[in-house]
Amino acid sequence: MHTVATQPDPPVSDNAPRYVVAVRALCEFTAKRGDLDLRFTPSPTALEGIAGHATVTARRPADYQTEIALGEVFGPLQVRGRADGYDPASNQLEEIKTHRGKLDAMPDNHRHLHWAQARVYGWLLCSKLGLMQMRIALVYFDIASQKETVIVETHSADALRAHFVEQCERFIARATQEVRHREARNAALAALAFPHASFRPGQRALAEAVYRCAVNQRCLMAQAPTGIGKTVGTLFPLLKAWPAQQFDKIFFLTAKSAGRQLALDALKTLTEAPDRAPLRVLELTAREKACEHPDRACHGESCPLARGFYDRLPDARAAALQVASLDKAALREVALAHEVCPYYLGQEMSRWSDVIVGDYNYYFDTSAMLYALAEANRWRVSVLVDEAHNLVERARGMYSATLDQAVFDAMRRTAPPPLKRALTRVARSWKDLAAGQTADYLAFTALPADFVDTLQRAISQMTDFLTEHPDAFAPETLRFYFDAMHFVRIAERFDTHSLFDITLAPRFRLTTPNAVLCLRNVIPAPHLKPRFARAHSVALFSATLTPAHFYSDTLGLPETSARVDVDSPFVAEQLQVRAIADVSTRYRDRAQSVAQVVDLIAAQYARAPGNYLSFFSSFDYLAQVAAAFAARHPHVPVWEQARAMSEADQHAFLARFAPDGCGIGFAVLGGAFGEAIDLPGTRLVGAFVATLGLPQLNPVNQQMKARMHEAFGAGYDYTYLFPGLQKVVQAAGRVIRGPDDRGVLYLIDDRFARPDVQRLLPAWWRVDVMRHCDA
Numbered sequence: 001m002h003t004v005a006t007q008p009d010p011p012v013s014d015n016a017p018r019y020v021v022a023v024r025a026l027c028e029f030t031a032k033r034g035d036l037d038l039r040f041t042p043s044p045t046a047l048e049g050i051a052g053h054a055t056v057t058a059r060r061p062a063d064y065q066t067e068i069a070l071g072e073v074f075g076p077l078q079v080r081g082r083a084d085g086y087d088p089a090s091n092q093l094e095e096i097k098t099h100r101g102k103l104d105a106m107p108d109n110h111r112h113l114h115w116a117q118a119r120v121y122g123w124l125l126c127s128k129l130g131l132m133q134m135r136i137a138l139v140y141f142d143i144a145s146q147k148e149t150v151i152v153e154t155h156s157a158d159a160l161r162a163h164f165v166e167q168c169e170r171f172i173a174r175a176t177q178e179v180r181h182r183e184a185r186n187a188a189l190a191a192l193a194f195p196h197a198s199f200r201p202g203q204r205a206l207a208e209a210v211y212r213c214a215v216n217q218r219c220l221m222a223q224a225p226t227g228i229g230k231t232v233g234t235l236f237p238l239l240k241a242w243p244a245q246q247f248d249k250i251f252f253l254t255a256k257s258a259g260r261q262l263a264l265d266a267l268k269t270l271t272e273a274p275d276r277a278p279l280r281v282l283e284l285t286a287r288e289k290a291c292e293h294p295d296r297a298c299h300g301e302s303c304p305l306a307r308g309f310y311d312r313l314p315d316a317r318a319a320a321l322q323v324a325s326l327d328k329a330a331l332r333e334v335a336l337a338h339e340v341c342p343y344y345l346g347q348e349m350s351r352w353s354d355v356i357v358g359d360y361n362y363y364f365d366t367s368a369m370l371y372a373l374a375e376a377n378r379w380r381v382s383v384l385v386d387e388a389h390n391l392v393e394r395a396r397g398m399y400s401a402t403l404d405q406a407v408f409d410a411m412r413r414t415a416p417p418p419l420k421r422a423l424t425r426v427a428r429s430w431k432d433l434a435a436g437q438t439a440d441y442l443a444f445t446a447l448p449a450d451f452v453d454t455l456q457r458a459i460s461q462m463t464d465f466l467t468e469h470p471d472a473f474a475p476e477t478l479r480f481y482f483d484a485m486h487f488v489r490i491a492e493r494f495d496t497h498s499l500f501d502i503t504l505a506p507r508f509r510l511t512t513p514n515a516v517l518c519l520r521n522v523i524p525a526p527h528l529k530p531r532f533a534r535a536h537s538v539a540l541f542s543a544t545l546t547p548a549h550f551y552s553d554t555l556g557l558p559e560t561s562a563r564v565d566v567d568s569p570f571v572a573e574q575l576q577v578r579a580i581a582d583v584s585t586r587y588r589d590r591a592q593s594v595a596q597v598v599d600l601i602a603a604q605y606a607r608a609p610g611n612y613l614s615f616f617s618s619f620d621y622l623a624q625v626a627a628a629f630a631a632r633h634p635h636v637p638v639w640e641q642a643r644a645m646s647e648a649d650q651h652a653f654l655a656r657f658a659p660d661g662c663g664i665g666f667a668v669l670g671g672a673f674g675e676a677i678d679l680p681g682t683r684l685v686g687a688f689v690a691t692l693g694l695p696q697l698n699p700v701n702q703q704m705k706a707r708m709h710e711a712f713g714a715g716y717d718y719t720y721l722f723p724g725l726q727k728v729v730q731a732a733g734r735v736i737r738g739p740d741d742r743g744v745l746y747l748i749d750d751r752f753a754r755p756d757v758q759r760l761l762p763a764w765w766r767v768d769v770m771r772h773c774d775a
């Protein structure tokens with residue numbers, strides 16, 4: 001019979017504010033030490049981890065308990081979590097960890113963290129059941145071999161309690177500061193006033209819709225025109241809703257770096273108002289942009305900023321918490337001052353920041369960090385999705401995977417000898433897949449199961465080799481390794497929302513075709529639904545979310561989602577819209593259309609000299625028109641978008657649009673200059689859109705069209721028409737940016753005269769249909 005353990009009384013009153021912390025988060029704060037070390041094999045996928053836990057628990061006795069909810073209050077802390085398993089017959093609590101490769105390659109600091117978590121769970125269970133002692137077991141389950149390694153300790157309840165108290169006391173100062181920060185922040189947010197004298201037209205309607213959805217815990221799809229201040233109009237109402245809704249975080253997600261900067265600027269405006277809120281703002285940037293030593297590996301023996309990372313992290317974290325806005329530059333400054341990695345300091349500060357600004361992938365990707373943290377810590381988060389029309393294509397990319405046979409073969413020739421046999425089997429299976437294929441492109445509704453199995457076995461052998469020889473892989477071998485793992489993980493998710501295709505392309509100087517394999521996501525909705533469901537509220541906003549059902553269907557928004565279409569503050573008199581009904585920019589007609597497009601641009605420029613942007617469907621078409629225009633009108637300044645422009649080159653392109661300047665910029669529709677750029681006033685007085693923006697007619701898009709038709713019954717519209725017109729409207733939105741702007745827009749293609757196309761254009765436009773000779 002077990003004797004009841006002594007339980008201490010909480011050292012604070014029951015009605016005091018609590019700081020809720022998960023067991024894992026508590027131990028990661030208090031028990032991590034030593035180097036940052038990413039040499040140990042990558043974690044199994046989420047599905048593999050779930051399956052591994054299920055396998056282990058299925059081997060246990062019938063009275064074995066799983067997912068045991070535990071918690072205890074200690075001072076201002078409310079510690080909670082779920083223990084993996086408990087065997088009452090042997091009085092053994094188990095912490096189950098799935099892994100790949102040899103266990104002895106695991107760094108000591110990983111094992112130390114695992115023990116810290118297990119012992120905290122041990123005390124919480126002793127406290128719950130009133131036990132005097134308990135066996136604590138770490139169960140390491142190898143995904144590949146399906147073998148368990150069990151390491152057991154026996155502790156008294158007093159020893160476990162002492163360990164628990166030690167962790168809490170090391171955390172309690174931070175928790176007390178967090179409670180004070182939250183009280184001050186919430187009080188300031190409750191009193192926060194709008195930072196401008198008044199709302200812009202349409203901005204109040206947007207803000208009210210965002211606020212209502214936050215209060216009602218719903219998703220919102222908001223179409224709001226360019227120029228009304230959508231960034232402030234969405235952030236301000238969420239900040240006002242924060243105290244009552246008890247958010248833990250706001251995630252402001254963008255598709256491009258320009259959107260991040262707009263959000264940071266808006267937050268600075270909001271927090272620098274007279275009633276400034278003590279808001280912690282963090283900008284997350286990609287690893288390749290934040291890395292100080294891209295030529296070094298992420299471990300202490302290679303990178304000086306990884307060496308002793310966790311030992312220096314507390315001081316770096318404390319310094320970072322004193323900086324209200326941790327943008328990329330500020331985060332780097334703090335990190336380097338404390339000799340820690342800026343990228344991983346940013347990941348750590350995600351736990352302590354209020355508003356996090358970053359790319360879509362941080363919440364929506366397969367291994368999204370912010371989503372994982374929200375799940376693990378049960379955060380109440382509100383998500384803002386900027387320029388949400390981009391999310392469809394971006395999400396497709398997140399849940400697709402590609403393997404290139406030519407790249408694989410080149411890698412295989414230089415791979416370590418012990419891997420040759422496994423890679424040869426992959427090569428043989430790959431060859432069998434494409435055997436007999438005569439068409440350049442074939443699509444399938446089923447997975448290549450044999451190939452995926454062979455690839456998985458090769459990955460396991462590469463993983464084993466990598467754990468023993470962490471620096472043995474050349475960059476191309478490591479790149480294939482990660483690409484292959486991504487391919488297998490996407491294969492686990494394969495369903496009717498995706499297709500598998502093989503593209504045959506001739507190799508350079510060889511007649512043997514190169515088989516490129518792709519798991520291609522068509523409809524991201526099934527992947528995104530859990531992300532929307534996880535959030536307290538989500539607001540997706542853009543100037544182009546028409547038609548609503550296209551975005552709702554493809555993104556998988558909840559049926560309870562709200563929709564608001566904010567009236568434009570602009571009037572038809574501000575923008576002359578001219579649809580040219582006798583010019584075709586279809587591929588077969590482009591050569592003939594060049595002279596007509598040149599005439600239209602030249603005639604408008606002669607009537608009203610100024611800065612204009614001309615948009616085309618491809619770089620080739622752009623080059624043809626630009627060359628013809630320059631030849632016929634050499635006195636008019638012209639500048640062209642080039643392929644793969646650097647950020648500096650993009651800034652130089654935009655700098656040509658000086659106030660009261662004159663000239664023509666030539667750009668590709670859907671590229672860097674088709675959205676998210678601001679050229680107000682006389683910096684831009686007009687635009688020419690010489691394309692309907694339809695995606696290219698090719699076998700891939702035809703397959704996507706078929707899949708869309710099966711799902712929604714409107715394959716052409718979902719694949720071609722809706723995405724094309726969205727790009728047109730975005731590009732046209734560069735012209736009118738404020739209430740005093742005036743300009744002209746030419747829609748150059750006969751299809752713009754069709755009623756079904758005009759229905760997808762903004763309601764405030766008044767489209768004049770005319771011939772090119774009359775324009």
